[in-house]
Amino acid sequence: MTHATAPSPDAPLEASATIDGAEWWRSAVIYQIYPRSFADANGDGMGDLAGITSRLDALKQLGIDAIWLSPFFASPQKDAGYDVSDYCAVDPLFGTLEDFDTMADAAHARGIRVIVDLVPNNSSDQHEWFQEALAAAPGSPERARYIFRDGRGEHGEEAPNNWDSVFGGPAWTRTANADGSPDQWYLHLFDSSQPDFDWSNADVRRMFRDVLRFWLDRGVDGFRVDVAHGLVKADGLPDFTPPVGAGSMGGQAADEEPVTAPYWGQEGVHEIYREWNQVLAEYDGQRVLCAEAWVDPLEKMALWVRSDEMQQAFNFPYLETPWNGPALRTIIDKSLAAFSSVGAPSTWVLSNHDVVRHASRLALTAENPQGHGIGPETGDRPDRELGLRRARAASALMLALPGGAYIYQGEELGLPEAIDLPDEARQDPTWFRTSGERYGRDGCRVPIPWEADAPAYGFSETGASWLPQPEDWGPYARASQRGDADSTLELYSRALWLRSTHQLGLGAIEWHDAGDDSILWFSNGPITVVANTGVTDAVVPTPLRDATRILASSPHDEGALPADTTAWFLTP
Structure with a gap:
């Protein structure tokens, strides 16, 4: 069996052919930028819009289709910008409206679409x-x-x-x-500095339609909608006690029937998004709304992406699924069925700015509810080597699935959660509101490394960093990994190139029986994927012994499939 050669890191990515009627968002790989932690152009330790512009070539080289920017609006920054004081202004921390325009133009010139994060559930108390x-x-x-x-x-x-x-x-x-x-x-469903809007009020609805048009007029390609399931509250605001084990954003314990909280997933939200759909339709091109909707089950989540509402919804049930063969196959099948029933693509996501990075999370043995985080005193400390091995395998599996995929900045570097942040450095409201009982989300928000030997790993030329970076992150730096065929960066680059070349996002999967529940084996067009989620090594299925292995998440001998490994094969 031979191994296909990875594309040169300096070679331009080949553009996939256009299929009639296939909107870009149905198969797009969207890269989440957390602006304050991506790149700092002015040296103040806070990432900014000019920093994003300076690093767009690296994202073009990676092979993503669009970027999603977490909030950069005017804000007191009590919750890292999710407390907005002016929805039509850029916070000086990140630059100016002109800086945004420059960044968006530069992205579009590279064929990268731009999605901005809208926060409609609540404003800042300084609004x-x-x-x-x-x-x-x-x-x-x-x-x-x-x-x-x-x-x-x-x-x-x-x-x-x-x-x-x-x-x-x-x-x-x-x-x-x-x-x-x-x-x-x-x-305030979140911090006391984030009062909830009353969405039964006509002024609120009118204002947000105007906000949509403001950014659409500046050329944005769509919006990620924060807390898209929370805008409408049940009449009378009745008391509610969440079931034990339910996630703070509306998730449910795996062994319990979903219960709808009176502040999540109310029917009235759909009227709002039908209005927004009509606003986007006023503009040329294919604009997109993506829902951050933490609702169960998947059939209910699919209601957010009916043809007259939003285009995508984050697949949080997939994100929360453990590295387990039967569980993954079940959630993949349920996802494809639920979203296709309303004519929408499924999405796939493993990390974002609100959860423990999957290079650490997949090695945890105890439950870790969304938003709780991990820190120095967390008893369940992940094995870094095991976590990275599973993360690489999980990412290779995810990027072979049909539909849209989301990548969180730094996961393409294999970044683990920053666990040992000093207490005095933490900034997440969760840490303060729980008196340190929950570490919160700072560990996944630490500025990412670009060059191993540069100040702040190249994040900031002065060495300033709003959250301290771990001392051992040098090997994770992008420059350290570029050109190394065994690196996580090159694994992602190769997977994205193959995904685009073979149009996997527009494909369909066909399952095969490996005779072992821990082995996931499916085909998507000409690509066949085998993932070993078990704890022991396995063998490559017989029909693939003579096929060309074109990608592997970990090195292995021909014919073998080690534990926690995903491989792609090119088949006739």
């Missing part, structure tokens, strides 16, 4: 509307844009209901009048 609401009286039009309520108890001293914040602690904060006397309470 002019919320400041007006605080200064206005109960029942006023200004307060009607948010969810203000009188408290319970004889003097309104108790919160309006028992809801908890995703970040820990109560989801309600009481305000005070100018004279210091207590006033109404306001709802």
Whole structure:
């Protein structure tokens, strides 16, 4: 059996042929940029838009189709920009609107589409509307844009209901009048600095349609919609106690029937996205809405991507599936069936800015609920070698599946979670609202390495970094891996080139029986994929013994398939 040669890292990627009626987003590989941690052009330790522009060639070389930028809007940065004070302005931390235009133009010139992150569930408490609401009286039009309520108890001293914040602690904060006397309470499903909008209010709906048009007029190709399942709350705001084991964003324990919280997944959200769909239709080209919708089961998630609503929804059930053959096959089949039932592509994702990086997560042995994170005192400390081996195998499996795929910055380098951050460096609201009980998400947000020997690994020429980078990250740097055929970077580059060349994103899978549940074996067009999720080595299925192995997540002898390894074969 022979091994196909990987493309030269300096060679341009071949463009795949266009298939009539296949919108770009149905098969796109979208790269998530967390702006503050990607590249810092001015040396202040905070990534910025100019830094993104300076590194676009590396992303073009990787072979992605689009970038998604986490929020860069004006913000007090209480929650890393997900607390927006002005939706039509760039925060000075990241640059200017002109910097955004320059970045977007540079991306488009390279054939890379641009998706921005929109935060419609809540604003910052520094947003002019919320400041007006605080200064206005109960029942006023200004307060009607948010969810203000009188408290319970004889003097309104108790919160309006028992809801908890995703970040820990109560989801309600009481305000005070100018004279210091207590006033109404306001709802914040996240930090107290992030008051929830009332989406039954016409002003709110009108404002966000205007925000969409503002960015569409600047040429963006779509929006990732934060907390897309949370905008509408159940009438009466009833008390609710989540089942034990349910994720903070709405996930459910695996052995329990899904229960819909009164603040997640309400039917009224769909009317909003039908309105947004019509706004995007006003513009030429194929614009996209992608839902961050943590809802169960997959059949319900598919409601967000019906033909008159959004185009994509993040496949969180897939992200949360362990490295286990039967579990993976089940979730792949369910995903393809659920999304295809409404004419939408499935998406696949393994990491993002809210979860433990999968190079560490897949080596954890205990449960790790979304958003809790891991840190120095976490008892379950992942084996780094095992985690990377599984991450490479899982990524190779994911990138062979039909539909859209998302890559989180740094995963193409095999970055693990930064576990040993000092307490004084942490910035996630979860850490503070739980008094250190949960480490939160800082560990997956540490600035990524570019050059091993440069200050801040090339993230910032001054060596400044808003979160400290681990001292042993030099081998993970992009420059260290480039051209090394065995590196994680080259594994991703090779997989993306093959995926594009053979149009795997527009394909369909056919399962084969390996006689062992731990072995996943399927074909997608001319590519056949075999993944060993077991703990012992296996052999390559007999029909593939003479096939050309064109990609492997770990080195192995011909005919062998070691544990935690995925291989691709070119078949007639």
